[in-house]
Amino acid sequence: MTVLDSALDTTGADYAANRESALAGLAEIDAEHTRAVGGGGPKYVERHRRRGKLLVRERVELLVDPDSPFLELSPLAAWGSDYPVGAAMVTGIGVVEGVECLITANDPTVRGGASNPWTLKKALRANEIALRNRLPVVNLVESGGADLPSQKEIFIPGGAVFRDLTRLSAAGIPTVSVVFGNSTAGGAYVPGMSDHVIMVDERSKVFLGGPPLVKMATGEESDDESLGGARMHARTSGLADYFAVDEPDALRQARQVVARLDWRKQGPPPSAPVEPPKYDEDELLGIVPSDLKVPFDPREVLARVVDGSDFDEFKPLYGPSLVTGWARVHGYPVGVLANAQGVLFSAESQKAAQFIQLANQRDIPLLFLHNTTGYMVGKEYEQGGIIKHGAMMINAVSNSRVPHISVLVGASYGAGHYGMCGRAYDPRFLFAWPSAKSAVMGPQQLAGVLSIVARQSAAAKGQPYDEEADAAIRAAVEQQIEAESLPMFLSGRLYDDGVIDPRDTRTVLGLCLSAVHSAPVQGVHGGFGVFRM
Incomplete structure (x- = not known):
């Protein structure tokens, strides 16, 4: 099933x-x-x-x-x-x-x-x-x-x-x-x-x-x-x-x-026999579009990474833009959080916070697969509490004590990068696919914001606005942000632990999970601080 x-x-x-x-x-x-x-x-x-x-x-x-x-x-x-x-x-x-x-x-x-x-x-x-x-x-x-x-x-x-x-x-x-x-x-x-x-x-x-x-x-x-x-x-x-x-x-x-060290792991061994995925890992190359605005189903990635392609999804009908569930990789149990449609809404944030608490209760490591443009903005969502719900998710990620492993598969923009356990949130390991991009926001959005601010400033001063200069500045900003969001640029600054071939994802995760089990694997049982409800 x-x-x-x-x-x-x-x-x-x-x-x-x-x-x-x-x-x-x-x-x-x-x-x-x-x-x-x-x-x-x-x-x-x-x-x-x-x-x-x-x-x-x-x-x-x-x-x-x-x-x-x-x-x-x-x-x-x-x-x-x-x-x-x-x-x-x-x-x-x-x-x-x-x-x-x-x-x-x-x-x-x-x-x-x-x-x-x-x-x-x-x-x-x-x-x-x-x-x-x-x-x-x-x-x-x-x-x-x-x-x-x-x-x-x-x-x-x-x-x-x-x-x-x-x-x-x-x-x-x-x-x-x-x-x-x-x-x-x-x-x-x-x-x-x-x-x-x-x-x-x-x-x-x-x-x-x-x-x-x-x-x-x-x-x-x-x-x-x-x-x-x-x-x-x-x-x-x-x-x-x-x-x-x-x-x-x-x-x-x-x-x-x-x-002669007579070294012993302190974490539990794999909990089940290793079973390869049902689908060919080579097919991972054809899942992520070159245009990250085009959505893709992260379950297609999971079907080629987790043991036996077996994924027990948690809350599949609630907060569908974030896929959560339980699986095994090379025999090790993992809890998975994978972005589906890019944007994180209030429901996805609350779902993530609950799921992270459950993983800590059961001492299960967490795997984050990034493809997010960040938390949803707009009047309706601000009034609906997106700030406090996003903060709830970030709180859970920040205070979780089970090992975290992050893989940037597609976009990883804005505070969504934080909520999905980006570098600043101390994942044990963080890798990126060549398709990944990460920045405060997408190049077009960032350039557009700067243009709007400059236009408003000129209007406030009663000055005419130079449309030709604006277009040139926007193009330059887009080019700069695009270059600075690419995986080689980020990896060069050690914002990840390496850019990996998508076909090696299962092997890399298996090596990482084995490594984290050299230490005790234990979650935080209760001490998450105050969640704003």
């Missing part, structure tokens, strides 16, 4: 157009991912190889279990900025000796792995994910410290990286550092504040100040090895807990350290 029946016409013109648009968007995303994988470019990659070193993703691949998935996070960080795409660091969740770990790895082909402002933001986001989901952390370190020309944006907030390492350890979450090369200045505190440290012979260099700085500060003559080499730290300072002969040996020892 609860298995979804698809009405998607995969032979129709609309489906073909939607699919073509999705593939074009994916091609753009893939091109940027390729730039990130390329690191500092062929010249620096080749120089790194000549030194007999592994590339950053090769290190990750040797660390994680063979043929296991690696969920890379924030791969487009720094897109659209003056810094290379990827922000000189790889972060993600991978399985090491059967243990899900949060992995960070400097890319030394990008300015020696030096940290720029976006590297810092990416590292802090990774630490936040590790702490909230109780994931052991493995840092693959090779960094010259801060990118000095941008130190004003790094130095003061950068101390939070070291703070996070101590807080992770204090919370009983193990931290491991594998040092492959330079770990200097502030970077020396990464191994210095990790629970377990592995260094590589004749490669690792860990010191607060290198030989030139020591010479300038104290007049002392020293060399890299005696000042901060792996042998010195293993034999003299005691900073190195394990001594590796080369990079593969260091990664082998890191795997051994993780194996």
Whole structure:
């Protein structure tokens, strides 16, 4: 009775157009991912190889279990900025000796792995994910410290990286550092504040100040090895807990350290056998129109994502612009909130608040699928209480304690982005499809509002209004807002954890749900504050 029946016409013109648009968007995303994988470019990659070193993703691949998935996070960080795409660091969740770990790895082909402002933001986001989901952390370190020309944006907030390492350890979450090369200045505190440290012979260099700085500060003559080499730290300072002969040996020892943690998840295991959806995941490419003003049924998405296409809808006749209900993904129970027709009315808001309370009562994680233009405006709706009802939904989202996972499928505009657990509402994970857009409102609406305000201002002053200038300004504003609402722009600023292929949605959600169950899964039972009724 609860298995979804698809009405998607995969032979129709609309489906073909939607699919073509999705593939074009994916091609753009893939091109940027390729730039990130390329690191500092062929010249620096080749120089790194000549030194007999592994590339950053090769290190990750040797660390994680063979043929296991690696969920890379924030791969487009720094897109659209003056810094290379990827922000000189790889972060993600991978399985090491059967243990899900949060992995960070400097890319030394990008300015020696030096940290720029976006590297810092990416590292802090990774630490936040590790702490909230109780994931052991493995840092693959090779960094010259801060990118000095941008130190004003790094130095003061950068101390939070070291703070996070101590807080992770204090919370009983193990931290491991594998040092492959330079770990200097502030970077020396990464191994210095990790629970377990592995260094590589004749490669690792860990010191607060290198030989030139020591010479300038104290007049002392020293060399890299005696000042901060792996042998010195293993034999003299005691900073190195394990001594590796080369990079593969260091990664082998890191795997051994993780194996010896005897790590156990604290959340419940999957509650049912995993059953694939009835419908082909490839069909997800043809569901979302390129014009987000055209509605689509989110049940078509759910039919290709949830286990067995089985979705037990809650209040299907009430507040139909928001679809709510219960499902499983890879055996894990989830409560789903998915926008149907874009606009959130009072009924949808109240329905969402009740549903979120029920999920917390039952300790069930929540999945938000965004396609909303925001809460409904207009005299009728203001008089009907849309503000207090929208506030009720936002209150419920804000104070919910079960894990939240958000996926921006289509539009995510205005306060609807907040009510559907946008970035500011601390979802455990937030991903976007290439079709997604997010801003305070749509480009045409925003440009139109500015035009109306300017027109009213001119009328109040008794001045004539320049229609030609107005048209030019509106076009420029629309172009700007359109560019700033696109997923690459938002992902570059770490407003999401990555732009994913729609066909990977089920896999990504499964990895995220498994990760959140490393920590206890428990809702808030009663303490939601005051709901305005």
